[in-house]
Amino acid sequence: MRILVFANTPAHVHLYRHAVDRLERADHDVLVLTREYACTTDLLEFFELPYRVYGDHGTDAYSKLRFARELGGQFGTIVRESIRFRPDVVFGRGPYAALAGTVTRTPVVLVLDDEPGDFNHTVSRPFADCILSPEVTRRDLGDDHYTFEGFKECAYLHPDVFEPDADVREYLGVDPDEPYVLVRFNALDALHDTDLEGFTREQRRDLIEHLSERATVFVSDEGGDMDLRDYPARPYDLHPALIHDAMSEASLLVADTGTMATEAALLGTPAFRYRGNDEHEYGEFEELERAGLAEEFDDYGAIRDRSLDILEDDGAAARWQERRREYAGDLVNLTDLLVEVATSRGAVDRLSSSTRQSIRPRSQSM
Structure with a gap:
């Protein structure tokens, strides 16, 4: 399979890094699309993840104005890279993942949290085939929205995943x-x-x-x-x-x-x-x-x-x-969930019975 992942911030790199590693070791082809923002590419290099840069986003006022002017060009790069890669499933959030999934006619999986990102959620929701979020988030994003007991940080800080460096x-x-x-x-x-x-x-x-x-x-x-x-x-x-x-x-x-x-x-x-x-x-x-x-x-x-x-x-x-x-210890190991959702191409009905038991439709958890 070919899995396209958007990692636009350092937190996104951590969210997906263990899943990307496991998918690659299982002989799947993975590409991370990213932008130059804070230490995002430094992390991708450190963890030896396969990535390409589609743009940048600085932290000062000038950089943000430039980002707004260059957004169209960044979208163009995303379109070209997505078509070239030909993914079977796309992971991300916001308009970036939605655009990649649309131009390649590929299932889109959004992994969201409870940040006040109404714009990102609004523009990406209609294009999502599967939306995953912690059970404690308040939004109900429709029939394809599923929740899990835990946090997005459980992908890398769950006790079964995180091993501290003793030095x-x-x-x-x-x-x-x-x-x-x-x-x-x-x-x-x-x-x-x-x-x-x-x-x-x-x-x-x-x-x-x-x-x-x-x-x-x-x-x-x-x-x-x-x-x-x-x-x-x-x-x-x-x-x-x-x-x-x-x-x-x-x-x-x-x-x-x-x-x-x-x-x-x-x-x-x-x-x-x-x-x-x-x-x-x-x-x-x-x-x-x-x-x-x-x-x-x-x-x-x-x-x-x-x-x-x-x-x-x-x-x-x-x-x-x-x-x-x-x-x-009782929280969901999100990396396990992401790997299985990836190999099922975002189709919840293809997940194993044990994995389906770890998530539930948002409408049932409100």
């Missing part, structure tokens, strides 16, 4: 018992981030200064515009493919971005997310909060003070790991 502390230059915090600042440059505000410049400094009194602080700045020479913190400068290994050893993750907070929670690391002015309710976060693995905050002072409290709590790490063991 990550050595890579970071921290001692075996040295507490450290990962702080992630969002670039807020994606379509669904329009008009959102995360930590302010003043809040970033205040947060780092307070955290550094209790732990070593590593900063991952998605926008890339922070000069940390004047801060009591180190830049997170390992290869981006090692971020989950670093998360798994951290005492705490603090972020104003959703994906990394979800990832840390599923790894059993206390995960605190600052909402800023984001009023969207995420089913994934509500579920992780219910499980005691993540916490969200509307008030900056509250997230700072709670972060300091957790760093003083000697029993926090053990409690979070126990919660992960009790919760995550």
